[in-house]
Amino acid sequence: MNARSAPARFDRARSSATAFLLEQDGFCLARDLAAPSVRRVAAELDRHFDDTPFCAGDFYGERTKRFGRLLVRSPSMCELVMNPVILTVAQQILGPHCDAIQLNVTQAIEIHPGALAQFPHRDQDMWPGADNAYEFLINVIWPLTPFTEDNGATLLWPRSHGGHDVEPEAAAVASVSDPGDAIIFLGSTLHGAGANLSNTTRRAIVVGYSLGWLKPYENPWLAYPPEIARDFPRGLAELAGYHQHRPNLGNFEGQCPSVLLQDDRPERLGAVDALRPDQAAALADFVAHQLLGASPPLAGPVSHP
Template identity: 60%
Template sequence: MASLAPAPAQSDAIGHWSSKLITDGYCIIPNVIPAETIHGLDDDLAADFAQTPYCQGGFYGERTKRFGRLLIRSPRARDLVMHPLILGITERLLAPWCDTIQLNLTQALALHPGALPQFPHRDQDMWRGAIGETEYLINVMWPFTRYSKANGATLIWPGSHGAKALQAEPGAAPFAAELQPGSALLFLGSTLHGAGGNNSDDVRRGAIISYCLGWLKPYENQWLAYPPEIARTFDDELAALVGYRQHRPNLGNFEGQCPSLLLKGALPQRIGAIDALRPDQTAMLGDYLHEQRRAACVDS
């Protein structure tokens, strides 16, 4: 998986939190980002929180507001999406199953007083793949306000991840992941979780940002959320994360080339396809072509 090499201190932090996440299915990282950035993002989204209607349906929550496309609603959303520690952890944990990761979701949510506890679930169940063998995504919960047990902090079932997702019942009781703005809760797509009930007089606001394997269909349709005319304003790394890159071999291409081509100005009327293979596939193909050419020379 292609990424910039982290600095030694950051590499140590990535290793530490990755290990916690693999062992427990979740981790809480304190003071990941300045609280001022979070408060600024909350302010930027104030009108969206006020004007967005309540969700419909028992899963989303009828006393909950949710909206996505955070990258076009506030420039501060990029600081969360592209945080180097978070990306480093995500890339390390998902690397065994993909060539590149992708942004799965950016969603702000407000849990209003009277909200019922959410149905406990695992986000990996969006995809009907093998359970207990593959990790499909990493979730990151960013609180905008204090998350407490009273106002519906996310409930986490520790140790319910990985192969234990095959068990009928989790082995441990859930706990409320209480957080302050600036901290982050990370949990695996295989970890059982759900929003708590809001029994307070306060609105619990925050955002969830998630990343998944680059060959999956993401929860939020990134190409509709950020079409080329929008993605063209992103830097290369962010545009790649929202889907404007191929996943080798040749997956997610445009006319046989990397879709980042759409962000670079006018295209010729016709373009030719270009291989985008993994190194092991390139090596096997090279051996195959060498044999084919050698055979052709012998026959001639």
């Protein structure tokens, strides 16, 4: 996925303001961004919450329910995943550090009365290489029910992201919000679900976007195998793993895995270079020198099988 794949019409001012706040505070609440889509998703996922067992383990929380693969469970999910304001912000923050961003997860989370507060954490700690010098991830929590101070609204620690101290300087803020709002935060921002002290359940979905060269939290090719992903719009299929991250990362038989979404795939595939322009230029230079009988310059790394 890249900026070219984002739909042409979007609120540029809103994207810029959101990215600014994210970089300043580590999170941002975008009010009333996609209320009709959220209403549809909430209705489509309703029975899945009922059918899903409670989680096990103190991190997820034993009074919570979670399930993934939301793009197969809710036809309207695509509208949230491909929200143009969110995609533009994700591209702006993650784009400089990868060739293409990817979908890291779609997950529904239900927090039941009696749930304890979740362990405060930074999501990008799941990748050992993340030292918070730059962001690996952007998460968007879309409330499906109102988020209140006492029903488990996500807690976020202002300015706990990036190069800021591991111990946050400010107290946590509860993301009090309504369905249609988007709670957006960085991979390095300290956060966690609040305790549910009320007598109603809190429902939300999380959509995460990460650098395209990382192992995603939710395995995209198992969540969305080719027979499912072939019905996705092209930009969504690319985000969900059917895209080669240059150079040559995530290939299938040496080609872009989107070849698996075609009707007329040949029996045998030949591997084809997929290089960034700078790599292609260095390689062309290397090859040209050899063809001219000159000693080739030492080129940078291209790819390693």
